[in-house]
Amino acid sequence: MDLPAPDLHVQGLDVRLEKEHVLRGVTFAVEARATLAVIGVSGSGKTTLLRAIAGLIPIERGHILLGGRRVDELAPNRRNIVYLNQEPLLFPHLDLFENMAFGLRLRSVREDEIRERIDVLIGSLELHGLSGRYAHALSGGQRQRVAFGRALAVEPAMMLLDEPFSNLDPETRAGMQELFKRVSRERGISAIFVTHDLKESLRVGDRFAVLRDGGLRSFADRAEFCRDPSSGVAREASYWRMLTGSEGNESSGVGTQHVAGMAQAFANCDDDHGDK
Amino acid sequence: MMRRALSAALLGLGLLCLGVLALLSVTRRWPWPVLVPTELHADQWRELFASESGVGGVVLRSIGMASSVAILATAAGFVSSRGVARHPRREGLFLVLHLPFAVSPVVLGVSLSYFFLRLNLAGHIVGVVLAQFILAYAYAVILLSGFWNPQVQALSGLAVTLGADRTQVWLRVLLPVARPLLMLCLLQTFLISWFDYALTLFIGGGRVSTLTTALYQYFGSGDVRLAATCALLLLAPPLAAIALHQRLLSATVAARLEA
Numbered sequence: 315m316d317l318p319a320p321d322l323h324v325q326g327l328d329v330r331l332e333k334e335h336v337l338r339g340v341t342f343a344v345e346a347r348a349t350l351a352v353i354g355v356s357g358s359g360k361t362t363l364l365r366a367i368a369g370l371i372p373i374e375r376g377h378i379l380l381g382g383r384r385v386d387e388l389a390p391n392r393r394n395i396v397y398l399n400q401e402p403l404l405f406p407h408l409d410l411f412e413n414m415a416f417g418l419r420l421r422s423v424r425e426d427e428i429r430e431r432i433d434v435l436i437g438s439l440e441l442h443g444l445s446g447r448y449a450h451a452l453s454g455g456q457r458q459r460v461a462f463g464r465a466l467a468v469e470p471a472m473m474l475l476d477e478p479f480s481n482l483d484p485e486t487r488a489g490m491q492e493l494f495k496r497v498s499r500e501r502g503i504s505a506i507f508v509t510h511d512l513k514e515s516l517r518v519g520d521r522f523a524v525l526r527d528g529g530l531r532s533f534a535d536r537a538e539f540c541r542d543p544s545s546g547v548a549r550e551a552s553y554w555r556m557l558t559g560s561e562g563n564e565s566s567g568v569g570t571q572h573v574a575g576m577a578q579a580f581a582n583c584d585d586d587h588g589d590k
Numbered sequence: 591m592m593r594r595a596l597s598a599a600l601l602g603l604g605l606l607c608l609g610v611l612a613l614l615s616v617t618r619r620w621p622w623p624v625l626v627p628t629e630l631h632a633d634q635w636r637e638l639f640a641s642e643s644g645v646g647g648v649v650l651r652s653i654g655m656a657s658s659v660a661i662l663a664t665a666a667g668f669v670s671s672r673g674v675a676r677h678p679r680r681e682g683l684f685l686v687l688h689l690p691f692a693v694s695p696v697v698l699g700v701s702l703s704y705f706f707l708r709l710n711l712a713g714h715i716v717g718v719v720l721a722q723f724i725l726a727y728a729y730a731v732i733l734l735s736g737f738w739n740p741q742v743q744a745l746s747g748l749a750v751t752l753g754a755d756r757t758q759v760w761l762r763v764l765l766p767v768a769r770p771l772l773m774l775c776l777l778q779t780f781l782i783s784w785f786d787y788a789l790t791l792f793i794g795g796g797r798v799s800t801l802t803t804a805l806y807q808y809f810g811s812g813d814v815r816l817a818a819t820c821a822l823l824l825l826a827p828p829l830a831a832i833a834l835h836q837r838l839l840s841a842t843v844a845a846r847l848e849a
Binding site: 365368369370389390391393394395396397399401403405406407416417419420421464465468 | 741744745747748749750752753754755758766767769
């Protein structure tokens with residue numbers, strides 16, 4: 315995988331929330347036009363990591379550099395980093411078109427240019443004929459596509475996706491993963507994609523990080539991971555398996571189907587790699 | 591079925607009250623036990639707006655005072671409700687905000703009048719507006735604090751990462767999203783001032799006359815027909831505001847459903 319020089323650098327990031335040390339010395343880099351999949355169980359600090367990079371929560375220590383420039387000292391609206399929530403949040407007072415045009419209107423982009431750019435996005439995200447609809451008249455998948463399109467419209471330097479497809483049904487979810495892969499490849503998007511689903515991380519990620527107890531436990535690119543399943547992410551996955559039980563454990567909140575899905579994800583590693 | 595019957599009964603009762611007031615306002619003779627007036631005229635309306643009685647001015651003053659209270663309380667309440675909703679001791683703050691409603695308006699009026707006398711605000715419109723503002727502000731904060739939920743916080747964060755500065759977040763997200771609630775708050779705080787009697791009496795000291803105090807005066811003087819005419823005037827703005835609010839609300843819902 316021949317990727318350009320690192321674009322986002324996170325160095326020694328410490329975050330405390332209400333006296334709790336949520337992130338401890340997190341250090342990693344994301345290369346330009348690559349997707350870093352961050353995997354971790356609930357409470358491991360995934361969302362906190364994204365919110366800290368976006369500037370939505372203060373950091374206690376550490377630096378965040380984007381394209382060589384320190385952004386942790388900038389206000390969140392000046393970082394050009396867009397954060398996508400787990401819930402597909404749309405502005406309820408705006409229709410689909412205006413939701414997608416929101417960031418462009420903030421930047422006082424010309425009306426004809428807004429129309430042109432949003433029309434292209436609507437086509438690319440398969441949202442034809444829905445531009446006048448409000449959030450309540452859209453399905454979960456459509457809402458997530460609008461939220462994704464709204465983020466793409468402002469051409470961010472980095473997209474932070476916080477389990478964006480976790481509330482969708484499996485079919486829509488798979489479709490959205492494909493769509494994300496296609497659009498991110500077409501538009502050369504740099505992204506951090508947080509998920510607790512290993513299978514999803516393998517589908518969307520170019521590189522992988524595993525967060526546990528606020529620390530970055532391992533970090534591997536896809537090729538390294540597939541070549542050596544005993545290292546990095548794979549070791550973390552084994553830990554997950556141990557945690558959930560190889561046959562699946564409903565009481566732990568992770569069912570048989572989920573564990574089977576993870577096993578399948580490992581089995582298909584080579585295929586996924588080839589696909590990328 | 592039961593609910594529909596109850597709604598119809600309540601609507602009928604309301605219309606009956608309004609009908610009686612309307613008839614009284616144009617009645618010259620209504621001898622007992624006749625069911626309807628035997629003679630009608632518009633003298634009450636003419637008398638109410640005659641220059642010497644000055645109710646026209648009172649109506650304008652009441653509208654001005656109620657509008658000022660509504661706008662000030664809603665604006666201040668919206669801004670400060672955010673701080674209250676996120677305050678670690680919000681339970682205690684809510685308790686304080688409920689205090690003006692826990693005590694009798696007369697007690698509140700008497701307590702406030704002491705301070706307002708010392709501040710030279712008693713007997714002035716400004717003093718009455720300020721006193722009503724205290725009540726309306728507390729109400730506005732209680733009503734609007736529910737708006738600051740995690741979803742709104744997430745929408746603000748989202749707008750910021752899309753490039754919005756603080757002003758743009760307020761103008762392009764918070765105010766439009768809160769619009770229906772703000773309209774409701776404006777209406778309710780308007781009514782708090784519009785129907786207020788005790789604070790106007792104690793702080794105004796009889797020198798500030800509003801439509802509500804005028805109604806009490808007419809009623810006290812035993813002129814039921816003039817009091818009924820005044821009551822109709824008193825009910826007109828709130829009814830118009832409620833109708834407008836309902837219309838706006840249904841138009842918004844219809845437009846969104848159509849889309």
